[in-house]
Amino acid sequence: MATRPLSTTVSRYQRLNLSRRRGNAVRQSLAAAGVIESVTIVTRSGQVVLYQLTEFGRTVCSAAGVELKSRPRESLEHSFWVNRTAEYFEKKGFEITREHVIKGNGAIDLLAVRSGESVAIEVETGKSDIKANLSHIKRCGFDKMILVATSPAAVSACQKAIESVGDSSSGTIKLLTWLDIS
Structure with a gap:
């Protein structure tokens, strides 16, 4: 969890060669001790x-x-949807750059480029200043901007x-919404 927070439970158990029973026991023990916490992310299929x-x-x-990366700037939910969004646009033939630096001291979550068209993509959980982000990105000259809302409140x-x-x-x-990309 320290190095691969986006790993699913099943893939984590497989990577660590743990049975479901043993893996669940370890996970429950870590949660009970306050070492880990769960983050539930709603998708189209569940x-x-x-x-x-x-x-x-x-x-x-x-x-x-255990060597840890610095505390992530974004939430686990945000990271999950940035990854899903990147995969979605890669399947549509876009070349993706994550955390693309833009003028004016900032970065967009994803830059998607295809056939000379540049698309700025921001994943929104509803917890940031969306209006300020849009205004800033709008001045950067992208062909399009796409917001991906991760919940009804974010929509x-x-x-x-x-x-x-x-x-x-x-x-x-x-x-776009989480339903469009999941």
């Missing part, structure tokens, strides 16, 4: 449950000599932000 280290878990790992927030930056009819900003 849900995915991922696990991440708690602050206590990060402390335990550090004390045990509403994205719709309001699109309307507030005055792009609800021009079509340069498109809204």
Whole structure:
């Protein structure tokens, strides 16, 4: 979980050569001790449950000599949907760059390029300043911008932000949802 937070339970158990019974016992023990916590992500076909280290878990790992990356800037849910979105656009023939730096001291989640068309893609959980992000990205000269909303609340927030930056009819900003890409 420290090095592969987006790994599913099944793939983690296979990689670690654990039976379901033993893997579940270890996972439940770590959760009960407050070392890990679950993050449930709703998808089109149901849900995915991922696990991440708690602050206590990060402390335990550090004390045990496990090398950790710095605390992620984004939530596990956001990381999950950025990965899913990248896969979705790669299947559509786009070349993807993650965390593409843009002018004005920032970065977009994904840059998708195909046939000379550049598309800025932002995954929105509804917890950021979507309007400010859109305004900033809009000035960077991308051919299109796509917001991927990860929940009904994020859809509403994205719709309001699109309307507030005055792009609800021009079509340069498109809204997709988790249902579109999962």
